[in-house]
Amino acid sequence: MSLTQHNTPQRIGIIAGIGLYPVELAKLLKNKNYEIYCAAIRDHALPEIAKYCVEYQPMGLGQFGKAIRFFKKHNITSVTMAGGVKKRLLFSADFLWKHFPDFYTARIFSQHILSKQKSQGNDSLLMRCVEAFELQGIHITAATDYAPELIMKQTTLTKRRPSSSEWKDIQYGWKVAREIGRLDIGQSVAVKNQSIIAVEALEGTDGCISRAGSLCPSGGFTIIKIGKPNQDMRFDVPYFGVETLKNLVASGACVLAMEAGKTVTVEAQECADFADKNDLCVVFVEDGTAQMAD
Amino acid sequence: MSLTQHNTPQRIGIIAGIGLYPVELAKLLKNKNYEIYCAAIRDHALPEIAKYCVEYQPMGLGQFGKAIRFFKKHNITSVTMAGGVKKRLLFSADFLWKHFPDFYTARIFSQHILSKQKSQGNDSLLMRCVEAFELQGIHITAATDYAPELIMKQTTLTKRRPSSSEWKDIQYGWKVAREIGRLDIGQSVAVKNQSIIAVEALEGTDGCISRAGSLCPSGGFTIIKIGKPNQDMRFDVPYFGVETLKNLVASGACVLAMEAGKTVTVEAQECADFADKNDLCVVFVEDGTAQMAD
Numbered sequence: 001m002s003l004t005q006h007n008t009p010q011r012i013g014i015i016a017g018i019g020l021y022p023v024e025l026a027k028l029l030k031n032k033n034y035e036i037y038c039a040a041i042r043d044h045a046l047p048e049i050a051k052y053c054v055e056y057q058p059m060g061l062g063q064f065g066k067a068i069r070f071f072k073k074h075n076i077t078s079v080t081m082a083g084g085v086k087k088r089l090l091f092s093a094d095f096l097w098k099h100f101p102d103f104y105t106a107r108i109f110s111q112h113i114l115s116k117q118k119s120q121g122n123d124s125l126l127m128r129c130v131e132a133f134e135l136q137g138i139h140i141t142a143a144t145d146y147a148p149e150l151i152m153k154q155t156t157l158t159k160r161r162p163s164s165s166e167w168k169d170i171q172y173g174w175k176v177a178r179e180i181g182r183l184d185i186g187q188s189v190a191v192k193n194q195s196i197i198a199v200e201a202l203e204g205t206d207g208c209i210s211r212a213g214s215l216c217p218s219g220g221f222t223i224i225k226i227g228k229p230n231q232d233m234r235f236d237v238p239y240f241g242v243e244t245l246k247n248l249v250a251s252g253a254c255v256l257a258m259e260a261g262k263t264v265t266v267e268a269q270e271c272a273d274f275a276d277k278n279d280l281c282v283v284f285v286e287d288g289t290a291q292m293a294d
Numbered sequence: 295m296s297l298t299q300h301n302t303p304q305r306i307g308i309i310a311g312i313g314l315y316p317v318e319l320a321k322l323l324k325n326k327n328y329e330i331y332c333a334a335i336r337d338h339a340l341p342e343i344a345k346y347c348v349e350y351q352p353m354g355l356g357q358f359g360k361a362i363r364f365f366k367k368h369n370i371t372s373v374t375m376a377g378g379v380k381k382r383l384l385f386s387a388d389f390l391w392k393h394f395p396d397f398y399t400a401r402i403f404s405q406h407i408l409s410k411q412k413s414q415g416n417d418s419l420l421m422r423c424v425e426a427f428e429l430q431g432i433h434i435t436a437a438t439d440y441a442p443e444l445i446m447k448q449t450t451l452t453k454r455r456p457s458s459s460e461w462k463d464i465q466y467g468w469k470v471a472r473e474i475g476r477l478d479i480g481q482s483v484a485v486k487n488q489s490i491i492a493v494e495a496l497e498g499t500d501g502c503i504s505r506a507g508s509l510c511p512s513g514g515f516t517i518i519k520i521g522k523p524n525q526d527m528r529f530d531v532p533y534f535g536v537e538t539l540k541n542l543v544a545s546g547a548c549v550l551a552m553e554a555g556k557t558v559t560v561e562a563q564e565c566a567d568f569a570d571k572n573d574l575c576v577v578f579v580e581d582g583t584a585q586m587a588d
Contacts, residue, residue: 091486091509091512176477179473180493183470183490185470185490185493189495195496196479197385198495199479199480199494200493201483201492201493202489202491202492203505215382215495215497218386
């Protein structure tokens with residue numbers, strides 16, 4: 001570590017996944033005078049993130065060794081993860097060919113798989129990644145430590161508020177979504193008339209919303225998307241953006257309820273505008289089992 | 295009730311849903327000298343059930359009044375439900391047109407919906423149906439009370455047994471499926487490498503299996519399908535047949551684990567033959583969290 005580093009802008013690494021989130025995060029952190037070094041996951045990260053970065057390194061989803069070498073070379077000791085990862089790639093037939101796991105990654109995960117002590121669930125895999133970085137002196141940090149304004153507070157984002165029957169669906173779905181998170185299955189459920197239409201697992205939130213639309217062509221259902229009971233704010237934090245809302249409209253959903261304090265977005269204003277134009281209701285509540293006062 | 299009835303073969307009603315199960319059940323009960331009166335749900339029941347029945351009455355999914363009048367007219371006091379119901383129809387836009395809820399059904403369910411005291415989940419809706427029949431002196435009974443041989447006992451149905459890693463997936467998925475049942479969401483989950491690929495909700499088991507196939511094109515996953523912690527053997531009992539196994543093969547699944555004592559089939563031998571031909575492993579265990587001894 002150079003002696004001059006403390007006088008220069010603080011360096012930060014970003015591992016960039018899918019969507020606008022990492023791009024807007026990079027822009028926001030650059031405006032806060034951070035120097036950004038980005039390891040961009042191939043087939044995931046949008047290339048425009050490069051314009052906010054000092055250095056930019058594409059990597060395969062399996063190339064942790066490459067990412068670690070990149071960050072070490074640039075004396076990066078704090079790295080934040082932003083944007084989703086296509087978890088289903090891990091189950092695709094050509095994963096090994098397309099994402100070239102490097103020697104370091106292969107070693108980490110073969111140890112993990114051979115240890116046979118833990119579940120192979122998302123949380124366990126992610127913690128294994130974190131440990132791999134920590135072993136190399138690189139700390140995985142939460143983006144919200146640098147930009148706490150990204151966290152949604154308790155509010156109704158839209159002009160439209162939930163009806164009393166929609167509140168019942170939120171309350172019912174919240175309890176179920178909490179269990180789904182506790183079991184490390186997924187973040188969201190679709191509910192109508194206090195009956196569960198769809199539960200998110202490997203397909204992700206968008207897949208779950210689309211399926212609910214097919215299963216409930218009469219529409220008018222509610223999506224509840226929340227964090228885990230002990231949500232780690234360093235990764236897999238529930239995110240929402242205009243793309244999520246477009247999918248809700250296309251599928252016929254009418255309410256999105258998310259968890260205040262555990263949801264991030266860089267598109268709050270755009271989301272509010274889009275939702276109002278499409279008569280969607282979007283609420284952030286601290287505890288969905290209790291109805292929020294108007 | 296006529297005085298001669300006790301000397302005549304016992305009369306039984308069947309409300310027939312989807313698939314071979316109600317047909318084979320009717321055949322089996324006829325062979326046991328029961329006289330069968332069948333209310334066949336339109337767009338669900340196979341018409342060949344009629345040849346095993348004394349009387350046959352098509353009904354819409356919403357026509358409980360019609361079914362009750364049919365059973366009362368024929369002095370039927372015990373009715374069993376067999377075969378699944380397309381629950382998603384309840385959420386379709388044209389349900390009211392296609393399934394003509396009659397006045398009696400409308401009254402039952404409007405009271406249920408207006409009472410606002412209970413969840414509108416499957417169990418609650420089914421119990422409401424049972425109560426509606428009981429009020430009219432018709433008892434809903436379990437098919438397995440008349441034909442206990444339909445219940446699968448603990449066994450490996452196939453030549454192929456689960457590998458040790460497949461046992462781990464069964465153990466992991468079993469715990470999750472138990473919770474999914476407890477929450478009244480669905481009966482099955484798809485698992486690979488101790489990671490949940492798909493969870494069944496309104497789409498049903500076949501929909502869940504197909505989705506798992508799309509999400510995991512490399513195949514080799516395990517389906518766990520089990521009863522509720524307090525499974526009511528009168529309805530919604532996990533069923534499996536050759537159609538289930540065909541879907542498993544088409545989707546790339548390699549193991550099906552179900553619950554001994556809470557699963558019914560009328561096609562055990564056909565299933566064993568089909569599974570062996572396709573190198574599937576099918577096991578019935580009492581508690582999937584403990585590995586069955588070979």
